[in-house]
Amino acid sequence: MPGYGFSGKPTTTGWDRVRVARAWSILMKRLGYSRYVAQGGDWGAFVTEQMGVLAPPKLLEIHINLASAVPDEVLKALQTGTPPAGLSAEEKYAFDRLAFLFTHGLSPFQQMANDPLTMYSIADSPVGLATWFLDHDLRSYELITRSFNGQREGLTRDDVFDNLTLTWLTNTAISSARLYREHKLPFFVPMGVGIPVAVSAFPDEVYQVPRSSAGSRIPNSCTTTNCPRVDTSQLGKAGGPDRGAAGGLQVAEVADLGAADGVLGTRHPPPYVLAGVLR
Numbered sequence: 001m002p003g004y005g006f007s008g009k010p011t012t013t014g015w016d017r018v019r020v021a022r023a024w025s026i027l028m029k030r031l032g033y034s035r036y037v038a039q040g041g042d043w044g045a046f047v048t049e050q051m052g053v054l055a056p057p058k059l060l061e062i063h064i065n066l067a068s069a070v071p072d073e074v075l076k077a078l079q080t081g082t083p084p085a086g087l088s089a090e091e092k093y094a095f096d097r098l099a100f101l102f103t104h105g106l107s108p109f110q111q112m113a114n115d116p117l118t119m120y121s122i123a124d125s126p127v128g129l130a131t132w133f134l135d136h137d138l139r140s141y142e143l144i145t146r147s148f149n150g151q152r153e154g155l156t157r158d159d160v161f162d163n164l165t166l167t168w169l170t171n172t173a174i175s176s177a178r179l180y181r182e183h184k185l186p187f188f189v190p191m192g193v194g195i196p197v198a199v200s201a202f203p204d205e206v207y208q209v210p211r212s213s214a215g216s217r218i219p220n221s222c223t224t225t226n227c228p229r230v231d232t233s234q235l236g237k238a239g240g241p242d243r244g245a246a247g248g249l250q251v252a253e254v255a256d257l258g259a260a261d262g263v264l265g266t267r268h269p270p271p272y273v274l275a276g277v278l279r
Helices: 017-030 043-054 072-077 089-104 107-114 116-124 126-134 138-148 157-170 173-182 211-217 257-265
Strands: 036-041 059-064 197-201 221-226 273-278
Touching: 017 043, 036 043, 043 059, 072 089, 089 138, 089 211, 107 116, 107 173, 116 126, 116 173, 126 157, 138 157, 157 173, 197 211
Parallel strands: 036 059, 036 273, 059 197, 197 221
Antiparallel strands: none
16 A cells, blocks of 8 residues: 555555555555455455456455445434334444444544645654554544453454554654645545456454345455454464454454455455555
8 A cells, every 4th residue: 555564655646545546456466366366455455346347457455454335324324323114134333333433533534634744743652652552533543442451352462553553664653644644535425347357244343244234235245254263362373263353453353364365365366466555
C-alpha cells in the first residue's frame, strides 16, 4: 500500500483506492504473471474490490474480509440507529457493529481526513504514536487490551508492538493517514465487482458481512466463510489452528495469504499467484 510500511510514499495527491488498485493491476502485468488472484483486508479490502471492478483479464477472482455489501435499507436505518424489522440474528449482529462504528468509531478517520497536518505531532514521539494506535477507537482498544489481559485469542502482544515499531521505524504515520484524505467513495456500498468474490467474515471485524448480504449484494460471491476466534498461543504448533482463523482487528487478525489461497483454490486450481494487498 503506498505510504504504508516499506512501500514508497506518494509525492503527489490523487492516490485513492481506485488509483492504488490500478497501480497493482499494472504491477502484476509488468511482472509477467499470467494468472493471479488478489486478497485484501481493511483498506486492502477496498483496494482489492476496486481491482475486481477493473477486472483486468488475468485477475481470476478476489478474496476480502471487509465486504462492501450493506443493503440499502440497512444504510438508511443506520442514520437513525433503529434496525429494520425482520433481521436475522446474524444480520442484527452486523447492524449493531456498524451502528457502533458510525456512532462511536469514526472520529479518528475524520481527524485524518479533515485535519491531516495535525497528525504530525504523533510522528514526533513514540509515546504519541503509541497513544494514537492504542486508543483511537473503542473497538480497537478492546481488542488490543485483551492481548495484555491474558486472553489467548486474536491479537498477541507481538502483533501490537510490531505494528507500532514498523510504523515508527519507517516514519509512515503521516503518509499512511493520507489515504483517508484522498478517500472519496462511500464505505460498504457495493462497487459493482464483476468477477468472483470470496468473503471471510470475522467475529470482531467492524462489519461481519452476513451471508444473506454477500449473496444478494455481491452477484459473483462464490463463498462466504464465518471464521471463529482461536487460541493464538497454539498458532504455528503441530495440530494447532491456522492464523487465518483468528478474529479481526482491521488487517492484523485477518486471513493470511495461505488461508485465502485455500478459499480461492477451490474454484481456481493452481498454478496462479496470490497478490496480497494488506494494510
